[in-house]
Amino acid sequence: MTTDPAAASPTVPARRAPAGAAVLREDVTEAIRAAVLDELAAVGFSRMSIEGIARRAGVGKTAVYRRWKSKLHLVLDLVQAFAADGLPVPATGSLHGDVRALLEAMSHVLRHPVASAVIPDLLVEAARNPEIADAVRGALLDGERRMAEGIVSDAVERGELAPGTDSGRALDLAIGPLYWRQVVVRDEVPPGYLDDLAASVVAGLTSAAPGRT
Incomplete structure (x- = not known):
């Protein structure tokens, strides 16, 4: 289960992400997770694909792969x-x-x-x-x-x-x-x-x- 990251110390400036680093939007992440549940209900795990998940979530495949390297890891993340x-x-x-x-x-x-x-x-x-x-x-x-x-x-x-x-x-x-x-x-x-x-x-x-x- 995830927890909120600790707040930065008021005396230490928060570290900035490196220039050009991708920022993973939480709303996109949640949309992908919801799409996984819909895809599982429709086709099951064996026929589920990253392409189908991305299509349901309204994002590109790259957005999925930035967060999880395979459909197995995506599903295990939900289970955990x-x-x-x-x-x-x-x-x-x-x-x-x-x-x-x-x-x-x-x-x-x-x-x-x-x-x-x-x-x-x-x-x-x-x-x-x-x-x-x-x-x-x-x-x-x-x-x-x-x-x-x-x-x-x-x-x-x-x-x-x-x-x-x-x-x-x-x-x-x-x-x-x-x-x-x-x-x-x-x-x-x-x-x-x-x-x-x-x-x-x-x-x-x-x-x-x-x-x-």
């Missing part, structure tokens, strides 16, 4: 904007509370039109191309893994989980059902579902001996 990377590790004081907070954050991400439109196509492409698979893994999983590792580590320190508890299992137990319901089946999340799922995840983690598969 709605992934868990940058979200703080939950710190509710209990394993159930932390798992519930993780589920709430991920459910929000998966409900977003960007995620629902892009993730399935990216996973199909990742199965065909190892380079895409590595990029998708970094965009979709790094933030979630960091959150799961933090949740498990805090729970171990509190004595709620045994040392050696697999944080990957925690992530599988939590995110797997959510992904199936919201992305594959495309069902609504009913009231109480996240509470029940959090209880199931906690029960699964506390009953499993570390190191077992």
